Amino acid sequence: MFSTTTVRILCTASIQENEIRLSKRLASQWKIKKDDSFTVFFGLTSVHVNITSIDEKENHLICHHTLLSRLKLPGEQLLRCSYLPSHQELILGPVIAVLTEIPDQTPFLGNISSFCEELAVLSEQSGCFLYVTSLSLWREEYISGYRYDKGAWIKDEMPFPSIVHNRIHSRKTEQGLIFRSWVQTLKQYGISHFNDRFLHKWEVYETLAQFPYLQPYIPRTFLFTKYDALEQALQEFNCVFLKPIYGSQGRNIFKVTKADQTFMLDYTTFQGDIHRTYASVKELFSTLKQYTAHRPYIVQQGLDLYTYMERPVDFRMLCHKTDNSWKVTSSVARVSSPHEFVSNVAMGGEMYKLEEVLYSGFEVKQVKHMKKLLVELAVETAKCISQSHDGLYGEFGMDLALDREGNPWLLEVNVKPSKNMPSSSSIRPSVRSILQYCCSAAQQPLRRN
Numbered sequence: 001m002f003s004t005t006t007v008r009i010l011c012t013a014s015i016q017e018n019e020i021r022l023s024k025r026l027a028s029q030w031k032i033k034k035d036d037s038f039t040v041f042f043g044l045t046s047v048h049v050n051i052t053s054i055d056e057k058e059n060h061l062i063c064h065h066t067l068l069s070r071l072k073l074p075g076e077q078l079l080r081c082s083y084l085p086s087h088q089e090l091i092l093g094p095v096i097a098v099l100t101e102i103p104d105q106t107p108f109l110g111n112i113s114s115f116c117e118e119l120a121v122l123s124e125q126s127g128c129f130l131y132v133t134s135l136s137l138w139r140e141e142y143i144s145g146y147r148y149d150k151g152a153w154i155k156d157e158m159p160f161p162s163i164v165h166n167r168i169h170s171r172k173t174e175q176g177l178i179f180r181s182w183v184q185t186l187k188q189y190g191i192s193h194f195n196d197r198f199l200h201k202w203e204v205y206e207t208l209a210q211f212p213y214l215q216p217y218i219p220r221t222f223l224f225t226k227y228d229a230l231e232q233a234l235q236e237f238n239c240v241f242l243k244p245i246y247g248s249q250g251r252n253i254f255k256v257t258k259a260d261q262t263f264m265l266d267y268t269t270f271q272g273d274i275h276r277t278y279a280s281v282k283e284l285f286s287t288l289k290q291y292t293a294h295r296p297y298i299v300q301q302g303l304d305l306y307t308y309m310e311r312p313v314d315f316r317m318l319c320h321k322t323d324n325s326w327k328v329t330s331s332v333a334r335v336s337s338p339h340e341f342v343s344n345v346a347m348g349g350e351m352y353k354l355e356e357v358l359y360s361g362f363e364v365k366q367v368k369h370m371k372k373l374l375v376e377l378a379v380e381t382a383k384c385i386s387q388s389h390d391g392l393y394g395e396f397g398m399d400l401a402l403d404r405e406g407n408p409w410l411l412e413v414n415v416k417p418s419k420n421m422p423s424s425s426s427i428r429p430s431v432r433s434i435l436q437y438c439c440s441a442a443q444q445p446l447r448r449n
Contacts, residue, residue, distance in 0.1 A: 005029065006127045007081040009073065009092070010062045017066040020049045023056035030083045038088040042071040042129075043095035043159035044189055072159040073129075074147065080127035080439070094162035094442035096123060096130045096435075097145065099193070101169060102137075108146075108153055112167060115419035118431045120148035126435060131158050135168075135178050140185065162442040164193035165434065167416060171198050171246050192441050195415050196391025200245040201298050204413045207388045214384065217377055217410050219301035224292065227285050229299055234258055234281055239302025242288065244295050248414070252295075254288065255302070267291070303409055306402040308357045312336045314401040314411060315354060315374060319382040320433035321394045323440060326382040328375045329429040333357040366406060373408045374400050381410055394437040395430070 007026065015021060020040070022032060032038075037050045047070050049063070056062065061081070068075065073092070082091040098116060102109065109116050109132060116132055123130035132153070133145035145158040164186065168174050174197055186193055199207075205221045208214050222229040224242060233240045234256065242254040255266040263284045267274040278284040305312045317331045333352045358367040378398040386393040397417025401409045 004080060004082045005059060007059050007061045007079055007092075009068070009077045009079055010060055011065045011068060011076055012062055013064065015052060015062070015064055016050075017064045018047070018049050019052040019064070020067075021053040021056060021060075021062035022051055023058055023060045024054050025057065026059055026061070026081075027051075027054040030085065032083075036088075038083075038090050040067075040071065041089060041091045042073050042093060043161050044191070045071050045159040047071055072157060074149075074156060077129065078124075078127050079129065082443075091162075093129050094439060095159055096128055096438045096442075097143070097158070097161035097164045098130065098132045098167055099138075099164050100132065100134060100167040101173070102132070102134045102146075111418070111420035115428075115431065117148060118427045119435060122427050122431055122435050124148075126439075128435065128439065131156075131161075133158065135173070135182055138182060138185075160189060161191060163438050164191060165438065166193050166195055166197075167419075169416065174198055192392055194392035194394045194437070194441065196389065196393060197415070198246075199385070199389065199413065199415050201243060201247070201412065202245045202296070204385065205298070207385055208381065208410075210388065211384050214377075214380065214410075217408055219303060219409060219411070221301070222299040224288075224297040224299045227282070230285050230288070231281050233299045233301070234263070237301050241300045241302055242292065242297050243300060244292075244297055246295065254291070256284065257302075303401060304404050306361060306404055306406070308333070308335050308352070308360060313357055314399050316417070317374065317378040317398045317400060318417060318430045319378050319396045319398055320430065320437060321382070321386065322433055322436045326379045326386075327433075328378050329433045331374075362406060370402060370406055370408070374402075377408050377410060381413065385413060392441060394441065395434060 005026070026032075032051060032054075034051060034054055037048065039046050039048050047067060049067070071092075079092045080094070083089070084091065098119065100109065100112060120130050131145035131147045133143055137144040143158045143160060144155060146153040146155050147158070168179065173179055183193075202221075202223055205218070208218055220233075220236065222233050224230065238258045240256050242256070244252050247253070253267075257264045257266070261279075263278045263281065265274060265276045265278065265284060265287065276287070278287070305314070307313060313333055313335050315331060315333055317328050319326050320329050331354050333354045333356070335350050335352055335357065354371065355367065358370060362370065377400060381398060382396045385396065393415070395417065397414035398410065399412040399414065401411050403409065
């Protein structure tokens with residue numbers, strides 16, 4: 001088993017390059033004798049060292065600056081330290097890499113700048129080593145990346161990581177040859193990564209359809225491939241939504257409302273809104289096919305949603321996996337802007353505290369019960385999706401809603417929820433949960449080639 005503690009890595013020129021001076025406390029804890037040796041790992045970078053002295057009292061590990069350079073460890077650090085006696089391996093870190101697109105313009109990391117800064121600061125405080133990199137900076141022999149130091153991102157050569165947090169935002173990039181080749185490299189070296197990949201809307205619906213006890217909470221959904229799907233949906237429901245299966249941020253969504261044998265089409269994500277009326281499903285279908293010809297869509301049951309200030313509301317709940325269980329780490333109510341039917345912030349929606357929105361329409365006891373149901377639905381959905389797909393998943397953004405009777409519904413699952421939040425002086429709970437998951441997922445000994 002691992003024995004894990006936090007160690008101060010110090011540098012001196014008074015010892016040999018392949019030697020380490022270990023404090024008495026650590027030597028006693030790990031049952032290491034003066035003349036023992038072990039292999040030190042920092043990410044996948046390793047060096048075999050000898051133990052030459054154990055006369056330090058604090059949790060110190062003292063080594064030559066050349067050894068730090070060989071490990072690709074940038075100077076003195078406070079690091080978690082895990083000792084595996086059966087293999088005589090000392091593992092520093094973990095080393096965590098965030099893989100994303102790195103734009104040329106400022107802010108340095110685009111919409112996830114504040115998120116990465118929070119994660120880097122918390123990593124340093126927690127004895128982890130974190131850097132940000134991209135596919136273009138990843139080579140077979142080495143990795144270039146950026147580490148956060150005293151308020152600035154510094155480019156350097158980095159060790160191969162213990163685990164990678166996949167924050168690639170482009171589905172096209174993730175489906176491309178370069179990304180697939182990168183995944184094979186990770187498999188070759190035994191490096192874990194999460195979230196494994198995007199899951200599109202129809203894929204999520206088909207996954208959750210395997211769990212009968214979730215069906216009462218999932219809007220009826222059809223794959224929009226031909227006329228029959230639209231006709232069937234409008235026979236069953238007076239309102240439906242058409243959503244691109246690869247869509248995000250509430251863009252390119254159609255709303256169809258049936259009344260008195262006519263069909264009203266609303267589409268509010270172009271330059272200028274569309275409001276048209278059709279006398280038949282065939283006429284409506286002909287128009288929709290023009291707009292949806294270049295991308296696959298689903299047709300989803302419309303719901304009579306609970307409203308706040310006469311505007312539709314949904315709830316974004318962030319779910320994270322820690323210690324092999326899922327939990328909701330944060331929640332917010334999203335209220336659509338006036339005359340819009342989507343609540344996404346990117347489309348003008350506004351964020352409110354969940355309680356503020358619910359107390360305006362329900363009694364205190366009802367609100368407590370509804371919050372409990374929403375949390376349970378979010379957590380159970382996260383469990384079902386993560387266990388149904390290969391690869392690691394450690395974070396989901398769940399979009400849920402209540403109808404006017406207070407019944408909970410699952411609207412959508414986001415594999416890489418937005419991090420474009422206002423900067424805060426404190427570190428977000430979601431950031432803490434992601435770091436905790438990284439440490440947990442990297443805890444097992446790596447399978448090394």
